[in-house]
Amino acid sequence: MKKKKLPLKDLKPNDHSGHSHDDGHDHGGSPSSFKTYIPAMISFVMLLLGIAFDTMELSFFKDPVRLIWYSIAYLPVGFPVLKEGWESITKGDVFTEFFLMSIATMGAFAIGEYPEGVAVMLFYAVGELFQNAAVNKAKGNIKALLDVRPKEANVLRDGDYQSVSPETVKIGETIQIRVGEKIPLDGTLLSEKASLNTAALTGESKPDTVSKDAKVYAGSINLDSVIEVKVTNEFEDSSIARILHLVQNATARKSKTELFIRKFARIYTPIVVFLAIGVMLLPYLFVDNYVFRDWLYRALIFLVISCPCALVISIPLGYFGGLGAASKHGILFKGASFLDAITKVNTLVMDKTGTVTKGVFKIKNIKTFDWDEQNFMAYLMAMEEQSTHPIAKAIMQYQTETSTIKATDVSEVAGKGLKGVVNGKTVLVGNKALMTSNGIEVPTETDTIVESIVMVAIDQKFAGYVVIADELKEDAKHTIASLHKVGIKRVMMLSGDKDSITQQVAKDLKIETAKGGLLPEDKLKEVEALKKNPEHKIAFIGDGINDAPVLAASHVGIAMGGLGSDVAIETADVIIQTDQPSKVVKAIHIGRSTRSIVWQNIILAFGVKVIVLILGAGGLATMWEAVFADVGVAFLAILNAIRLQKMTWD
Template sequence: MKKKKRNLRDIKPHTEDKHNHSHDDGHNHGGESSGFKTYVPAVISFTMLIIGIALDYFDTTFFKDWIRIIWYGIAYIPVGFPVVKAGWKSIKNGDVFTEFFLMSIATVGAFAIGEYPEGVAVMLFYAVGELFQDAAVNKAKGNIKALLDVRPKEANVFRNGDVKSVSPETVTIGEKIQIRVGEKIPLDGVLISEKGTLNTAALTGESKPDTILKGASVFAGSINLENVIEVEVTKEFKDSSIARILDLVQNATARKSKTELFIRKFARIYTPIVVYLAIAVTLIPYFFVDDYVFTDWLYRALIFLVISCPCALVISIPLGYFGGLGAASKNGILFKGASFLDAMTKINTLVMDKTGTVTKGVFKIKEIKAIGYAEKEFMKYLMAIEEQSTHPIAKAILAYKEEGSEFSASDVSEIAGKGLKGTVNGKTVLVGNKALLTAHNIEVLAETETIVESIVLVAIENEFAGYVFIADELKDDAKETITALQKVGIQNIMMLSGDKDAITQKVAAELHIATAKGGLLPEDKLNEVEILKKNPKNKIAFIGDGINDAPVLAASDVGIAMGGLGSDVAIETADVIIQTDQPSKVVKAIKISRSTRKIVWQNIALAFGVKMIVLILGAGGMATMWEAVFADVGVALLAILNAVRLQKMSWD
């Protein structure tokens, strides 16, 4: 899954693996010391080039012949050797006409005709372009954790009468493990404690914490919310739910196509053309020029090759992307590479998760219905009972009034799987689900049957007193996001969620999303996206935040993760990270990508246009290599100014 990343010490053909986070040569550009090492070759070559030009200018007596050749040769090696090496490897692999090959023969040719400073300068500019590209990619990646770091590191297992902390891989089926409050369950198993409350949102997308009883199945990756619980292991770690999801991520990643940068594709056409033209410049005049001298026309052909080096292109393209990556970062959006800016411009289908993506993932009272009591009095009875509970739903109810219920409850007891019973102000109060009230022969309103969200029913003195229903809230910008997406041309929008289908459909209706499916496992989400991918016209972006979203993030053309509250595995797998957890940032990401691509193509047109003019002049003997070098520098400066515009644009 991981491949060596191209850098100046080991230049490879321009391909970019979307889940490439390692450097086999030991260079980590996120660190200061290794980052400095990356710039050393260019600094050495630049320093020696400037000193050499100065010595040439002052016409020193000793800086001649072999001393001059050796000096510029040493200046060439730090930036030139990796390119020559990469060109040779490409030739051995059957790929002759690469930009590395063109760079090599042009600069070696410059040395052959005695134009040493030009040969070094051309390769130096190429090296600087590579540094710009590396800086852009490395800035976007940052210090993201490795994919497998999200696995539970420890399991507290009962052995020989003690609780021992061991690696989950060493725990066998049938052993008993202990999970403290706030810890992730490390392996799949069966609950042997009386009850437990688990946050399974990262695995299933279910927004409501799950209260389970003794004998119920529990899954690795779930978080224990209340009380210390004990679990009997039923599966080895390699077969656990979280390991299965990570395996899905790896498989989906392997199926993703690699994206080559434009310069690599362009060079396959451009390079052989200029090589054949250089040969033509050398040989064809023999048939038309009376005073043909082979060495003169060879000299002109080599100048032609030096001029034809795509330095300005190599610099202007990453500069444009760097501007786009910088603009995105300023707006709280991290792209993990320049190729994903390109990919984002092609998106026409958007698939999104629900919980934590368009909703806040936090419970809040949506409606209170009191019967026979004023709302405030009704809530006082309810809160008095709920104060005895630590369940997340109870916390949402208690948020109704910060100063407390003012009523106090006594003799509060829990009825397993149904709710709570207690006495408030001398009155018997029941708080729970329909089964609790039905067991006490209390009839509830029929309208409660149509409520899909979590509902808490209340009875006082064996009379139905009302209900409260609680739901996850939509994010503030969720509705405007869907409208804005449609305005920028994304018409095909789908919602896939692990939450209940009824809740998913309701949220989708609120957001005016036509297609929505709920109750999906990670495999189901992946299958839905794979079905969409069968149509080659569909270019799919997926937005999610949980571990369960990771396989789909990897399989989509562009994976977008909510970085503020999202799981580590989702952030690691995604191509784009929304740091602020605002779905509306996706619209900005699309706008920034499209503007970046436009500016990149402007830079390409500028660089190519100037290059063609100088090439024609060079073929006619009217331009020297220094003119070509300075033409490249001028184009690069214009490209910088053009790319800077991205930082000044408004994306609202």
Template sequence: MKKKKVNLRDLKPDSEAQHSHDDGHNHSSPDEIFNFRTYLPSIFSLVMLIAGIAIDYFDAFPHFSGWIRILWYVIAYIPVGFPVMKEGWGSIKKGDFFTEFFLMSIATIGAFIIGEYPEGVAVMLFYAVGELFQNAAVKRARGNIKALLDVRPKEANVLRDGDYKSVSPEDVNIGEKIQIRVGEKIPLDGLLLSEKASLNTAALTGESKPDSILKDAKVYAGSINLESVIEVEVTNKFEDSSIARILDLVQNATARKSKTELFIRQFARIYTPIVVFLAIGVTFLPYFFVDDYVFRDWLYRALIFLVISCPCALVISIPLGYFGGLGAASKNGILFKGASFLDAMTKINTLVMDKTGTVTKGVFKIKEIKAIGWEEPEFMKYLTAMEEKSTHPIAKAIMEYKGDNDDYHAREVFEIAGKGLKGVVNGRAVLIGNKALMIANAIDVPTETESIVESIVLVAIDNKFAGYVLIA
């Protein structure tokens, strides 16, 4: 399977394909119409086949014989047989003679030659139905894989002619300035021009804890801007961005074949010619060993041999199994680089993974509150009064604390980039943030905090360490 560049315009989400219920036209979805058209040839052939067999069995129409009967079954055969024969002819033109399409074409045409018209149609119809089931499974798996593509950005606000214009990320050039509002996804890789930013990089790294960065730091497409409006200078074209590489990885995961798939493909190239020559042998060799040799009988047996020996079930089932596995994993948010890694999974005996957002939900909660020199309820009133001014996810977790905070109000709250908050609550100076903030304000921090691995919020009131809150 040849790789191709991902085109953002080809990856429209399903929601964008929907329309208003009062737009005055047919509301059947394109998928429903496509599915009906896909199954229509098989349905037509099935109806024609059943009708023909019924007429044969009950002898309902005396004139249903000769060319009329042949024509009836030819019409029944064409909708399911022609696509297979077309595929077989395409393979032959490429130098690949011995394919399942070739085998099925020979077997069914042979059935027509010896007068077994219903069997010729039935064999091709069953094969076509099998192909439909395969395609449906592939489509479902592909749909599961595409569900991962929701991480893609849909538009970019680029500065042109003194104004920000909304364009496709693919149309933005290196060196241009883009603007990202709160809650929007960063559409392209670049350098942060704003003083600071808080980004949700879970779609790229799996880390649910926001990443706080400063000016000139590298930002990656697919990250979500959590706080104020930011500006970014583009450093990579869309097709070279981190998100495009992820999309390419998802789209082309099935192209990376496992050893089993490669073996089956090579095996089929050897097996199929052998089946063809054996069928020829079944037809002609008995002439030299059987006294009452009848060419039609032995050709019929050879055709049966061709049908039951067709490797399509083997050739289809193995790749389809891997494809279904990739799709099922994608449905559950797990991305494999290719089918070969599904095989590698069977050899794993130890699994090491990040906990937050991987084996947990990635939602921050207060794990422990440690107030030093303060009662916990009063300590938390100072903390929640300050965090009420912040939009940071950790601040939101702290605000989940149950308590009456009506009498505590924060003012003169300033955010210190990369460190935390500084403000005044009910006349007391309050610092909330990390250890760097405490050190910068000459606050002594207990050594016990150094061994804590969870996210920790340190609090100082009136220039004295007042405690901390653990977030997990």
């Protein structure tokens, strides 16, 4: 059953204030949209002129002219906020930031402090513009994905290539991609080879060279020559569409910190409104020369200072920046909650094949007895040419200078190997059981080899063997060392491969604990046993197919190379779009940097507000200090959050 996908056109900034901003206006959403800034510019110019007229004490600039002037200056930035506040009230949500800004600025007008009333609303509006500009900057990497969505596909129909919309191409059809064009749909390569730029999908700038029958993904750019691809997924199920869908949903999954601040703001706002009323009225009972206007002014300052804008803007923006920075490096978090979760991981459990190894067999060693290596391999390859086993494919990669020879009468010996005739000689290719069952003596040195071994006997005499091993990924050793440096106390390897090979790989990588020969349910039991200790915060890294149960059971499930795996997309919490395990270390760094910036913003916002609140209640702070405590702090917090986009974590 297909999952319903969100339309890609709906990819837009989430509401970062906790309240709806959809008033039909663009609140600074597009940096290129100059009209967005016009209301603030009008208010700013009129405010400066009004202050200049006040300073020069011009005769005409008295009430009601002065009131009308500042009212006109107020409306371009104030009307949208007043409207938003009123709509919130009609929906039963009274104590919002719009309500605070509205009563504070209208109160300033009521006591004749027109310039300050305009200034507060103007700087609040400017803060909103900065917020939206910052959101757009954080979304830059995500929007870049929209640009790589192909607009057309050249599909082979009726013997000719036709340019059609990718949505109309069916599975099994052949498409052609010219040099410089984007692959419109996922598929398998029909051409002999292709050089592809996969930066939009994986974050890797290095071109990827693939051979015939390899999987290729929508959004990749063809760099070399014209290629043909057989379509394997419909457009809506393509890799680029799934990534966009994933990122869309990621911004909706809030972290605990973010949810706490939202709830806190809803409790905090009504409290400060009643405290402001107290600041205005209670001194009447204790102060001899009580002047209502002075205490009202202090209460208004109190309201402006206490507006939770800096918190409700900068904290979600911090997490959004973290999600954007991660996607830039080919790491997809399914939500802000997992940015938090990955910072707490202290135990890392990993699969072997496809995670720290390439999952591709390769010849590690060739040993012959009384045979020239080239001739020996020619006989072996003649036999293995008849097999489709992965080990046979590895052997066929060997470059031999000997002329090609063919095997005849090849038959398979169940569970043991192959038997056939090459150049009139009887050849046996397989494991030790095949050799011993045919009375061939096997050298004892083979008993110490833990990797896969292919033995060869020619005319009833042991001719040699080939050691086949899965190759470690280039960054595997560096990754394990780096994991310890970032505070991962325990690294454990669980593999379905035989235990001897698993132990050898673990030894090479300096992994403390390793277990091989495990079924998926065995891996699950191991992780469940670790989870019984509440101190263990477990991340599991796997390929997202056989490891799906463990990915789901872990505190953080990480899918390696999950770009083409539906199971990885569905099950994992974090998806590494490349096959590089080192990206897991980078994901931890990004999570920690995001958490650090979020807490810096919380401390900054609360610290400044508390200081200025005390000064305001004591009559030592004016409305201008209040503006800094609100909009100024929000602006500083936004700039701090933007830093995430500049970090490299290299």
